[in-house]
Amino acid sequence: MEKEAKWPGPEGLIPVLPKAASNASWHTRRFLDEILIEERIIGTHVADLTMQLWGKNFTSPIMMPAFSHLNKAGLDHQPMEEYAQAAKHLGIVNWVGMESDEDYAKIAEVGAETIRIIKPFADHEKISSQMAFAAAHRAFAVGIDIDHSIGTDGELDVVDGEKLGTLTAQDIEKFAAFSRELGMPFVAKGVLSTQDAAICQKAGVDAIVVSHHHGRLPFAVPPAMILPEIKKVSGKMKVFADCSVDDGRDAYKLMALGADAVSTGRAILPGLLKDGTPAVEKKIRQMNAQLKELMGYTGVAALDAFDPTVLWYHGRHF
Numbered sequence: 307m308e309k310e311a312k313w314p315g316p317e318g319l320i321p322v323l324p325k326a327a328s329n330a331s332w333h334t335r336r337f338l339d340e341i342l343i344e345e346r347i348i349g350t351h352v353a354d355l356t357m358q359l360w361g362k363n364f365t366s367p368i369m370m371p372a373f374s375h376l377n378k379a380g381l382d383h384q385p386m387e388e389y390a391q392a393a394k395h396l397g398i399v400n401w402v403g404m405e406s407d408e409d410y411a412k413i414a415e416v417g418a419e420t421i422r423i424i425k426p427f428a429d430h431e432k433i434s435s436q437m438a439f440a441a442a443h444r445a446f447a448v449g450i451d452i453d454h455s456i457g458t459d460g461e462l463d464v465v466d467g468e469k470l471g472t473l474t475a476q477d478i479e480k481f482a483a484f485s486r487e488l489g490m491p492f493v494a495k496g497v498l499s500t501q502d503a504a505i506c507q508k509a510g511v512d513a514i515v516v517s518h519h520h521g522r523l524p525f526a527v528p529p530a531m532i533l534p535e536i537k538k539v540s541g542k543m544k545v546f547a548d549c550s551v552d553d554g555r556d557a558y559k560l561m562a563l564g565a566d567a568v569s570t571g572r573a574i575l576p577g578l579l580k581d582g583t584p585a586v587e588k589k590i591r592q593m594n595a596q597l598k599e600l601m602g603y604t605g606v607a608a609l610d611a612f613d614p615t616v617l618w619y620h621g622r623h624f
């Protein structure tokens with residue numbers, strides 16, 4: 307059941323769940339909840355969650371979210387650095403969203419393997435310069451949330467006084483090539499169709515995030531629903547997914563449907579805002595245990611052994 311969530315901070319800073327049928331987060335939650343799992347227990351093993359990604363080793367495919375702005379929530383602590391700390395302690399991938407270079411540098415200083423997601427600014431020079439800044443601060447990868455261009459008024463969105471723009475296939479190709487020059491993988495965050503996924507694949511993108519960005523698109527198709535189709539056109543790209551990954555069972559379902567790794571989002575927010583790093587670590591450890599439990603019950607010994615045929619939806623195999 308959907309709850310009216312109340313987060314601290316200035317009005318509108320942190321997205322809550324509006325009570326409306328158009329709310330994609332609601333459909334996503336409902337869809338994930340209706341996927342059921344059969345058991346394949348004979349001959350199973352305790353699962354290994356370790357993940358290799360772009361030459362580095364991680365302890366789990368559950369990653370941090372690309373959050374932003376949380377240090378401006380008027381708290382007496384710094385959530386952006388705190389969840390980076392948790393990522394570092396746990397040995398999982400960290401993500402950061404829209405932050406100034408100065409603030410990004412402070413988060414990078416924590417030393418987690420961090421993917422920096424930059425807004426699709428109308429000013430492409432700004433995108434390039436933030437990419438170069440990320441490279442200079444040893445980012446693990448860099449990307450653009452390509453799904454954040456249109457605002458709720460139907461016009462190009464403006465965030466923190468910065469005008470955003472739409473990206474063409476050529477723009478994506480250009481930024482992917484620049485990222486290669488800088489020596490970092492390039493990620494397109496916010497892919498929710500086979501058309502966009504195929505364009506990213508052709509443009510030389512290294513990874514996509516199948517996501518509706520906590521419901522930017524009203525009535526957005528749940529990432530879990532479209533993931534198998536997107537996977538078919540993704541070629542060598544890594545396919546990540548997020549939205550409503552609230553526990554390790556949600557992570558399992560997305561991995562079984564083809565995700566190489568997932569990001570949890572607002573599920574870590576209450577603990578992060580209240581108690582910082584330890585609360586985030588506790589939540590991720592719990593999610594890892596839930597993921598490992600389901601992998602054990604379904605004969606999935608490691609991340610390369612997921613099998614979508616264990617999933618059932620409305621009385622049929624998925």
Ligand SMILES: Cc1cc2nc3c(=O)[nH]c(=O)nc-3n(C[C@H](O)[C@H](O)[C@H](O)COP(=O)(O)O)c2cc1C
Pocket residue numbers: 319320321331371372373374375376402403404405423451495517518519520548549550551569570571572573
């Ligand atoms: C406070 C907050 C700030 C966010 N900032 C960004 C951002 O700057 N860039 C971005 O790509 N996504 C941003 N997101 C979206 C998340 O990266 C992620 O896609 C989304 O929260 C996943 O859905 P979930 O919260 O239901 O798990 C933000 C989300 C929240 C809650």
